Amino acid sequence: MNTQHQHGHSQPRDARQELPPDSALRVKALESLLVEKGLVDPAALDAVIETYEHKVGPRNGASVVAHAWVDPAYKKRLLTDATAAIAELGYAGRQGEHMVVVENTPKVHNLVVCTLCSCYPWPVLGLPPVWYKSAPYRSRAVIDPRGVLRELGLELSEQVEVRVWDSTSEVRYLVLPERPVGSENMSEQALSALVTRDAMIGVARVTFPKAGGGE
Amino acid sequence: MNGVHDMGGMHGMGPIAREEDEPTFHAPWEARVLALNLAMAAWGKWNIDAGRHQIELIPGDQYLRMSYYEKWLTRLIELIARAGLATPAEIETGHPVPGSGKASPLSAEGLAALLAKGSPATRDVTVAARFEAGDRVRAKNINPVGHTRLPRYARGKLGTVERDHGVHVFPDTRAHLLGDNPQHLYSVRFAARELWGDQASPHDSVYLDLWDDHLEPV
Numbered sequence: 001m002n003t004q005h006q007h008g009h010s011q012p013r014d015a016r017q018e019l020p021p022d023s024a025l026r027v028k029a030l031e032s033l034l035v036e037k038g039l040v041d042p043a044a045l046d047a048v049i050e051t052y053e054h055k056v057g058p059r060n061g062a063s064v065v066a067h068a069w070v071d072p073a074y075k076k077r078l079l080t081d082a083t084a085a086i087a088e089l090g091y092a093g094r095q096g097e098h099m100v101v102v103e104n105t106p107k108v109h110n111l112v113v114c115t116l117c118s119c120y121p122w123p124v125l126g127l128p129p130v131w132y133k134s135a136p137y138r139s140r141a142v143i144d145p146r147g148v149l150r151e152l153g154l155e156l157s158e159q160v161e162v163r164v165w166d167s168t169s170e171v172r173y174l175v176l177p178e179r180p181v182g183s184e185n186m187s188e189q190a191l192s193a194l195v196t197r198d199a200m201i202g203v204a205r206v207t208f209p210k211a212g213g214g215e
Numbered sequence: 216m217n218g219v220h221d222m223g224g225m226h227g228m229g230p231i232a233r234e235e236d237e238p239t240f241h242a243p244w245e246a247r248v249l250a251l252n253l254a255m256a257a258w259g260k261w262n263i264d265a266g267r268h269q270i271e272l273i274p275g276d277q278y279l280r281m282s283y284y285e286k287w288l289t290r291l292i293e294l295i296a297r298a299g300l301a302t303p304a305e306i307e308t309g310h311p312v313p314g315s316g317k318a319s320p321l322s323a324e325g326l327a328a329l330l331a332k333g334s335p336a337t338r339d340v341t342v343a344a345r346f347e348a349g350d351r352v353r354a355k356n357i358n359p360v361g362h363t364r365l366p367r368y369a370r371g372k373l374g375t376v377e378r379d380h381g382v383h384v385f386p387d388t389r390a391h392l393l394g395d396n397p398q399h400l401y402s403v404r405f406a407a408r409e410l411w412g413d414q415a416s417p418h419d420s421v422y423l424d425l426w427d428d429h430l431e432p433v
Contacts, residue, residue: 023285024244029309030292031247034255037311038318039300045250047323048330052249053239094253097333098380100402115223115366117267118283127249130241131233133283139225142368142421143411151231162407162419166223168364169400169424170263170336171380 057126060091061174062195064124065206068101069179070188079103082174086124096123096172102165103176104202109156111149111202112165112173113141119167121174125197132201142166152203175200180208216360217367219275224368224411245284252291257321257329260298264390268362269293336383338397344427346401350376351433354403354425362390365429369421373433374405377422385426398427 034040064086068075078085082099086092099121102110114120115138120128131137140148145162149155156162165173177199183191186208198204222228240246256266269290270278278286295301305311321329346352356371357363364386378401385396403425407415 023288024242027244027247027251027288030288030306031251033301033305033309033311034251034295036317037301037305037315038320039258040251040254041320041322041326044254044321044323044326045247047327048250048253049240049246051327051330053246057239093331093333095333097335098337098383115368116221116364117270127239129234129237130283131231134231135222135225135228135279136231139222139228140231141223143224143226143415145419146416148231152233158416158418160418162416164419164421166366166421166423168366169380169383169386169426171400171402171424 052122052127056122058124058195058197058200059192060089060126061121061124061197061200062192064089064091064101064174065176065195065200066188066192068176069191075176078176086174091123093123095119096121098169098171099124099174100171101174101176102163104178106178107159108161108163109149109202110163110165110173110175111141111145112167112175113138114167115139115142116166116168119170119172121172124174125200129197149203152198154204175202177202177206180206182208216271216362217358218271219278220271221367223366240284248284248288248291252287253330254321254326255291255295255300257326258298258300260300261294262389262392263334264362264384264386265392266290266294267386268390271362338382338384338395340382340397342382342398344379344399346376346379346399346427346430346432348376348378352376352401352403352430353433354405354423355429355431357429359387361387363387363429365425366423368410369405369423369425372405372409374403374409374423376401377404378402380424383426385428387426387428396428400424400426401430403430 035042068078078101082101086099104110118128118133142164145164146156167173194206194208196204199206270286273286273289292306296303296306352374354365354369354372380400382397383400385398388394388396402422404420404422407419407421408417410421
């Protein structure tokens with residue numbers, strides 16, 4: 001309970017190299033207690049982990065984006081009632097109960113953050129990456145979005161309007177990136193493969209071809 | 216509360232470290248912490264707002280030092296003890312006290328169904344909206360010692376209601392188990408210059424979701 005770590009890491013720690021030695025043990029002890037008390041079923045924990053490691057992730061969001069790019073009627077539904085439109089493709093549930101999709105255009109660039117904690121649209125993007133949950137991103141995205149984007153490799157024209165979405169409620173935001181120039185003849189499936197997690201947070205563009213790197 | 220968790224607009228937190236091909240979890244215990252949090256929440260002894268507030272209560276120096284899942288572990292232990300689902304002594308030793316009862320946990324199917332369904336924050340009750348799209352509003356200057364979803368950087372600032380999200384539970388009371396207090400939630404646009412002054416671009420804006428109780432008419 002009173003354990004404190006003396007790492008003083010201002011940057012996210014690389015947990016593979018520097019495992020907090022007692023966290024693993026404390027979790028093990030806690031789980032065994034809760035199993036013994038009949039409060040959790042270890043098989044249920046295994047299933048949850050399997051779900052968030054392998055079933056729920058940014059490929060879900062990418063399929064939503066690609067479908068919106070090829071189907072104007074779907075795109076209209078997505079921008080009007082995102083929760084229902086996303087559910088049409090089978091994605092729903094915890095941390096995606098109330099979805100709003102915001103569209104990037106040549107004139108408007110959207111960026112999503114949660115300054116107060118780490119709110120993130122799980123059903124379409126999976127669990128958030130460390131940088132999204134980190135103090136540097138959470139503190140600066142609202143006061144210096146252009147600097148944040150520049151640092152992440154995305155330079156915006158002064159004329160582009162930047163809209164930052166701070167996720168202060170249970171509404172979750174997904175960015176609909178611009179469809180890349182040159183992708184006109186691509187299939188929906190091929191388009192989906194171009195869409196990155198970072199583009200749907202709003203810190204990258206979708207580029208074509210993919211070999212050019214989206215970030 | 217005016218804690219370090221309320222980070223919007225702070226300087227000095229360093230560069231953004233993005234990891235290529237980041238794994239979902241960096242260690243197996245992180246995955247267990249996530250799953251334990253989700254499974255224990257199913258007992259209904261706390262809600263998502265109380266869970267968030269429990270993380271905010273981590274002392275600031277520790278909050279900044281801890282990784283995300285260390286915070287989730289600390290929060291879970293506090294919630295379990297506060298709810299009486301296990302005693303501090305049991306948590307300390309990792310063993311139930313002799314003679315304590317045994318519950319029946321949610322099955323894998325039950326938990327999966329719960330997560331797939333989610334927990335909507337909307338409430339199907341009729342509550343009058345105080346504002347509508349286009350209204351000019353001011354975010355209240357409040358400094359509660361408890362939970363609030365109105366960040367410091369927007370307090371006292373002028374904005375415009377862009378959209379009514381409908382009737383949502385109010386985290387500021389719900390986090391303290393003081394009731395859902397359902398009311399209208401709005402997307403409110405604040406010009407970047409209203410929030411940050413002339414250093415900000417005249418084209419930019421920040422959108423926050425704020426509730427009726429956070430806003431006053433202009």
